Amino acid sequence: MSSFKNYLLKACGVVGFSKPYNFILWFIFAGSLLGFTFARFQYLHIGTYARESAPGEWYYAHAGRDRFGIILHLATILPCAILVVLQFIPVIRHRWIGFHRVNGYIILTLFMASNAGALMIMSHAFGGGLDVQTLVVMLVLTCTISVGMAWYNIRRLQIEQHRAWMLRAMFYMACIITTRLFLVIFAVVISHAQPPRYGVWSCEQIRFTYEQRQSSPNLNEALSRAYPICASASLGNMSSTFTPVTASLSADDVAQNGIALDLSFGSAAWIAFFLHLVGVEIYLRLTPREAERLRMVSYERQLAAGYKNPGSAGLVVEKWGDAKPWNPEGREEVPF
Numbered sequence: 001m002s003s004f005k006n007y008l009l010k011a012c013g014v015v016g017f018s019k020p021y022n023f024i025l026w027f028i029f030a031g032s033l034l035g036f037t038f039a040r041f042q043y044l045h046i047g048t049y050a051r052e053s054a055p056g057e058w059y060y061a062h063a064g065r066d067r068f069g070i071i072l073h074l075a076t077i078l079p080c081a082i083l084v085v086l087q088f089i090p091v092i093r094h095r096w097i098g099f100h101r102v103n104g105y106i107i108l109t110l111f112m113a114s115n116a117g118a119l120m121i122m123s124h125a126f127g128g129g130l131d132v133q134t135l136v137v138m139l140v141l142t143c144t145i146s147v148g149m150a151w152y153n154i155r156r157l158q159i160e161q162h163r164a165w166m167l168r169a170m171f172y173m174a175c176i177i178t179t180r181l182f183l184v185i186f187a188v189v190i191s192h193a194q195p196p197r198y199g200v201w202s203c204e205q206i207r208f209t210y211e212q213r214q215s216s217p218n219l220n221e222a223l224s225r226a227y228p229i230c231a232s233a234s235l236g237n238m239s240s241t242f243t244p245v246t247a248s249l250s251a252d253d254v255a256q257n258g259i260a261l262d263l264s265f266g267s268a269a270w271i272a273f274f275l276h277l278v279g280v281e282i283y284l285r286l287t288p289r290e291a292e293r294l295r296m297v298s299y300e301r302q303l304a305a306g307y308k309n310p311g312s313a314g315l316v317v318e319k320w321g322d323a324k325p326w327n328p329e330g331r332e333e334v335p336f
Helices: 002-015 020-044 046-052 057-061 064-086 090-095 097-121 130-155 159-173 175-191 203-213 219-226 228-232 235-240 254-286 288-305
Strands: 198-202 242-246
Touching: 002 020, 002 090, 020 046, 020 064, 020 175, 046 057, 046 064, 057 064, 057 203, 064 097, 064 159, 090 097, 097 130, 130 159, 130 254, 159 175, 159 254, 159 288, 175 254, 198 203, 198 235, 198 254, 203 219, 203 228, 203 235, 203 242, 203 254, 219 228, 242 254, 254 288
Parallel strands: none
Antiparallel strands: 198 242
């Protein structure tokens, strides 16, 4: 046990954490984000994305606005997720402040570009239902507001607020990881629901997905047997002919697999977003001493820079609610 504690303290020292619990939390959350991000880097190869994405997604993403949108989103959010982890390593913040600052602006640029890509694909991603579209808009708004608040506060040398808003942005962004866990669970539940759940795809989307994913010696026969409506539709109007599709993740039909994921994604993502929204606020409330230490640092830097009301020059809670004015007198300086 003592040897483990020694290794833990050494690891904390390497990355600059003074408290083991902060290192453990960073290791869990940052490690999860890095692992997920590196696993998704293969999607930067568009052929890999076509093979590995959810059934039906490539129908919209193979050309046009959606293709550009998904490439833009992946090419920016994946590097952004790696760089944002570096922002939370204390040794980098203190020894290489220039890198920390430049890295922050790179993250901001990549993040805004990834938001543009997400907005471009939201009308078709995982069915493009209103639940999915409202989630994407909500994520874009909350993350953008959080990053904007973090940027403004660091410009005003309000470091504890900069930390809080960057943590919020990182946690909101990372809800996609938790979404994947709930997505599989919900898709399995829907697949066994009675009566069966149904979604709707166009015949053209079903045929496209069959040609891409379904291994069948006679594609037309398999399509007409599973979806008689599509068999009677001419090639010219298959995009305007729609048919119900049973949701089943365990079926051999790729269209049924895709519908199961489409019906599950919205609920999975909203629950994941809620958990991350609440979780980051709980973490911030559980680390008041760190916030107080950083506010003292903010006070000293703002005082040296000649700001009025040092310690509260940024967007602090006293400016929004009925909290008592913050006063540095009599407060202990918490060591780093």
